[in-house]
Amino acid sequence: MLRNFVLSLVLALALPLPALAVEPDEMLDDPVLEARAREISKGLRCVVCLNQDIDSSNAGVARDLRILLRERLVAGDSDKEAVDFIRARYGDYVLLKPPLNGKTYVLWLAPVALLLAALGIGGATVIGRRKKSEVTALSDTEEQEIKQFIKQQKSGDIS
Amino acid sequence: MTRMLALLPLLVAVVFGGFFLWGLNPERDPNEVPSVLISQPAPEFALEPVAGLETPGLSRADLVGNETPVVVNVFASWCVPCRAEHAVLTSLVERDGIVLFGINYKDEPDDAARWLAELGNPYARIGSDLSGRAGIEWGLSGVPETFIVGTDGTVLYRYVGPVVGEVAVAKFREALTQAGALKQEGV
CATH class of the missing domain: 1.10.8.640 (Cytochrome C biogenesis protein)
Known part of the structure; x- marks a missing residue:
């Protein structure tokens, strides 16, 4: 069975x-x-x-x-x-596998070129963003301005 | 720089749009097999006549030194579209004085002789390609196929499939005119 x-x-x-x-x-x-x-x-x-x-x-x-x-x-x-x-x-x-010659450079190289371009654009964007988020100390004049602003706030003089 | 980047999507859209336009073109046939023979000398081949026919055989030497470009048509009695195409080719020979040669592809000589007896024989020469080896020399992908060969033996044009219907015939006649086998694009 x-x-x-x-x-x-x-x-x-x-x-x-x-x-x-x-x-x-x-x-x-x-x-x-x-x-x-x-x-x-x-x-x-x-x-x-x-x-x-x-x-x-x-x-x-x-x-x-x-x-x-x-x-x-x-x-x-x-x-x-x-x-x-x-x-x-x-x-x-x-x-079935196209040979690499003058006519097929675009076919063979386009994927690599696109990948490199994508990596380049992506990398540039990431680096650009990181730079912006860096905190730098305020300059002396800026410190002065803020102090003055806070003073004004405290004294209730808003204008 | 950032302003330039804003144009990037537009650029991408234009590139893709261009591809789509190219792809939608009704003239473009994605199934077309490009021929390496165009503008090349006709391949070397020598074919015996079809047994039982008076028509002489066909070889490379017969394609050279003719007064006008010649038409080489690959046909077979088992090929149904060839039957429809036969009338077009006959009319080109009888009304326009085209020189027509034939390659009888993988066909029984008896069948070919009967087929031509029934429909008429417009061919000046017919080579019998029983093995299909001459067909490979011509880069054949199917039957029928029709070539125009210049007086110096250069392949000028290739038509894949039957030359049947207004569009196909007009296209073929235009190629004949360009090759110099038709005097003028007539009525």
Whole structure:
């Protein structure tokens, strides 16, 4: 009874595993090359489905690109060469992580710049406030004025 | 200094407002995949003719040295929008004298031949891209896609999706005129 329950629970939890897009006939026999191909394809954008990598996409073009990528690796390309081969055809857009170059400086540096600006403004405000709250002794003339004022108050001469 | 700081919210509002204006522009298509091919030489490829068709095959060499810029259309018999686009392309060939080449993308030759027999064949050359490898060379993201290639083999324009409907056709005709493939923006 308990065994059946555990078994069905395990099955129920095991079945909804996500189906893999990479089909067995695409895979390379060499596990090292295949692992490299999987890793690279996770960083390449599927040009049909846009925000999906080609490793998890079922689109036809994604499949073609996976096969092409594996061919390049088998031909002896380094990871970078294989990516550059696809990049030459589809542009920087095919990379899910945009590279740092003239066009993307704003993209990469804006968060740091904004953070620094925020820290700067915040720091300046805090320091500015602290300075104002500092208590300094009154000058001699001010002391005189206050004494006179208090004297007037006491004598009831308010004017 | 403090006075200047008072202008900061206005500045921020202007910057954000500018972004929103840019984002609301109906001309902007956030799904557009920028092409690296524009102003670049057309990719190297050589495709056999579609088996069972009289039309000759298509390779890179055929794109160079034509009298006018040529139109390269990627199509397939299994592509439903291609059917609608076919009429537009046929009219461009018959009425405006455009030179039209085709890349038959991942299509069974028999299906392609039947499709063209039914709808007519406006293509001067058709290359059969069974593996889809030429499609990758062209940076293809789907079918149909249409390119305008200059007489020196430079890719001048790319249209993603079917050239169907008034807006799309007007846009494509304008690109053709700019490329010099259409004499004048006519009727």
